[in-house]
Amino acid sequence: MSAAPPTETAFERDVLPHLDLMYRVALRLTGDPANAEDLVQDTVLKAFRAWETFRQGTNARGWLLTILRNTFINDYRRRRRAPVTVDIDVAEQHALVHEQAGQDPEGEFFRVLVDDSIVAAIDALPEEFREVVVLSDVEGLSYAQIAETLGVPVGTVKSRLFRARKQLQGTLLAYAVGSGIVRPGKEA
Amino acid sequence: MNRQTLDCAEALALLQDYLKEELTTENEARVAGHLAACGHCLQHAHFERNFLAALERAARGTRCPDAVVSRIRQALRSTPPT
Numbered sequence: 001m002s003a004a005p006p007t008e009t010a011f012e013r014d015v016l017p018h019l020d021l022m023y024r025v026a027l028r029l030t031g032d033p034a035n036a037e038d039l040v041q042d043t044v045l046k047a048f049r050a051w052e053t054f055r056q057g058t059n060a061r062g063w064l065l066t067i068l069r070n071t072f073i074n075d076y077r078r079r080r081r082a083p084v085t086v087d088i089d090v091a092e093q094h095a096l097v098h099e100q101a102g103q104d105p106e107g108e109f110f111r112v113l114v115d116d117s118i119v120a121a122i123d124a125l126p127e128e129f130r131e132v133v134v135l136s137d138v139e140g141l142s143y144a145q146i147a148e149t150l151g152v153p154v155g156t157v158k159s160r161l162f163r164a165r166k167q168l169q170g171t172l173l174a175y176a177v178g179s180g181i182v183r184p185g186k187e188a
Numbered sequence: 189m190n191r192q193t194l195d196c197a198e199a200l201a202l203l204q205d206y207l208k209e210e211l212t213t214e215n216e217a218r219v220a221g222h223l224a225a226c227g228h229c230l231q232h233a234h235f236e237r238n239f240l241a242a243l244e245r246a247a248r249g250t251r252c253p254d255a256v257v258s259r260i261r262q263a264l265r266s267t268p269p270t
Binding site: 011012019023027041044048049110111122134137142169 | 204205208210231234235236237238239240241242243244245246247248249250251252253256257259260261263264267
């Protein structure tokens with residue numbers, strides 16, 4: 001016999017507290033508020049239909065993020081506006097970003113960057129970098145939780161994160177230099 | 189890595205994972221020991237910490253719009269359980 005039909009209250013209790021997180025991740029994945037709203041709604045309805053497969057007592061967050069990501073890949077990815085492509089070699093050049101920070105070796109400029117510039121830099125990352133940064137550094141999932149959500153080894157999560165962060169640091173430093181927050185490091 | 193001490197390259201390679209509290213107890217102690225003794229790497233650690241704090245700060249404030257929450261609640265009530 002199948003399990004009892006889901007009671008909406010139990011579902012709402014376990015799932016709806018994660019809507020903000022789901023919306024933020026959806027926004028970064030789709031790059032567009034209208035698509036993010038639809039993606040969250042589709043995800044919740046899929047979760048509702050699959051509620052029997054959710055292991056009660058475990059955290060719904062990872063389960064929901066997996067559904068959200070699969071839904072994005074299957075139904076939404078092609079809709080994302082043309083991604084900003086980034087040459088990986090360029091990303092690697094940022095390996096020594098810290099050394100280039102010149103007058104600000106401790107990265108104080110990160111404290112005064114406007115949030116919009118940081119979000120824009122995240123949005124400009126390639127998708128496989130963007131999703132690990134959002135899950136780890138914005139939403140605070142552990143590497144193991146991210147690996148489970150994405151279905152990849154922890155080592156892959158770590159290497160993507162490392163490269164994604166270096167690329168982001170390079171972008172943000174360039175922005176900080178360009179807007180006069182940081183003086184370039186090459187000067188005498 | 190069986191040694192108790194790390195050189196700078198080893199410490200820097202572990203730095204982000206250290207700040208994210210993703211290291212084993214042994215490696216965490218090794219990185220902490222290196223940072224306590226090395227001003228250059230400590231500066232690096234401040235840089236990485238400020239960076240990670242900025243990411244956490246920047247996007248966390250966004251909330252799912254109320255209209256979407258209402259729409260979802262309404263959809264749930266009109267969706268029959270399977």
